[in-house]
Amino acid sequence: MSHYYSKEQIDVESNPSTYNFNFKGLELKFKTDNGVFSKNYIDYGSFVMLKTFVPNDIDLPILDMGSGYGPIGVTVSRLYNKKVYMCEINERAYNLSLENIKNNNADCCAFNSDLYEKVNDLTFSSIITNPPIRAGKKVVFDIYDGAYTHLALNGELWVVIQKKQGAPSSKDHLEALFGNCEIVSKDKGYYILKSVKTK
Numbered sequence: 001m002s003h004y005y006s007k008e009q010i011d012v013e014s015n016p017s018t019y020n021f022n023f024k025g026l027e028l029k030f031k032t033d034n035g036v037f038s039k040n041y042i043d044y045g046s047f048v049m050l051k052t053f054v055p056n057d058i059d060l061p062i063l064d065m066g067s068g069y070g071p072i073g074v075t076v077s078r079l080y081n082k083k084v085y086m087c088e089i090n091e092r093a094y095n096l097s098l099e100n101i102k103n104n105n106a107d108c109c110a111f112n113s114d115l116y117e118k119v120n121d122l123t124f125s126s127i128i129t130n131p132p133i134r135a136g137k138k139v140v141f142d143i144y145d146g147a148y149t150h151l152a153l154n155g156e157l158w159v160v161i162q163k164k165q166g167a168p169s170s171k172d173h174l175e176a177l178f179g180n181c182e183i184v185s186k187d188k189g190y191y192i193l194k195s196v197k198t199k
């Protein structure tokens with residue numbers, strides 16, 4: 001059986017639908033489908049991330065790691081007029097993200113990528129992730145470790161994770177990796193964690 005976080009979605013029949021997402025004055029539309037994460041409406045954790053995230057002044061693109069059909073990357077790009085790269089392993093979600101980028105006139109560049117493989121030579125100002133908990137702790141921690149490598153000096157990693165899905169162990173890992181990890185907000189059990197690459 002394949003899962004939303006696997007490379008292929010061969011055994012889930014397609015049944016696309018669209019929802020409207022009005023946020024901070026933007027009127028966006030997202031096409032979703034069976035077999036992708038949070039197919040009916042934007043995930044509450046992703047919504048909390050959008051309410052909390054603020055881009056920094058570093059003149060480099062932002063990365064949305066595990067971008068799904070694009071709700072975080074597209075919204076951030078439109079809200080802040082920033083270039084956003086997106087990496088997503090699930091091919092159906094990736095294909096939907098291409099449509100959502102185009103239909104929402106967002107300045108995004110999406111890759112069907114296992115972790116950082118397609119953006120290996122790039123450096124980012126911020127990396128945002130709603131990590132794939134169900135893919136396992138190794139994948140989640142690989143996202144954190146790769147973020148450290150792919151951030152510019154003073155760049156920031158922003159993570160949304162539920163307390164019950166491992167926010168405390170993510171915080172410990174990020175503290176060890178970056179030397180800092182701030183809980184920027186807590187909302188209905190969702191934590192927004194931020195670590196800054198200071199050296």
Ligand SMILES: C[S@@+](CC[C@H](N)C(=O)[O-])C[C@H]1O[C@@H](n2cnc3c(N)ncnc32)[C@H](O)[C@@H]1O
Nearest residue numbers: 004005037046066067068088089090114115132
């Ligand atoms: C919790 S979902 C978040 C999706 C999207 N950002 C959103 O807010 O709806 C995590 C995403 O990470 C993707 N993913 C899982 N493993 C991955 C990997 N190795 N490389 C890239 N993306 C991966 C999953 O397919 C899934 O779409």
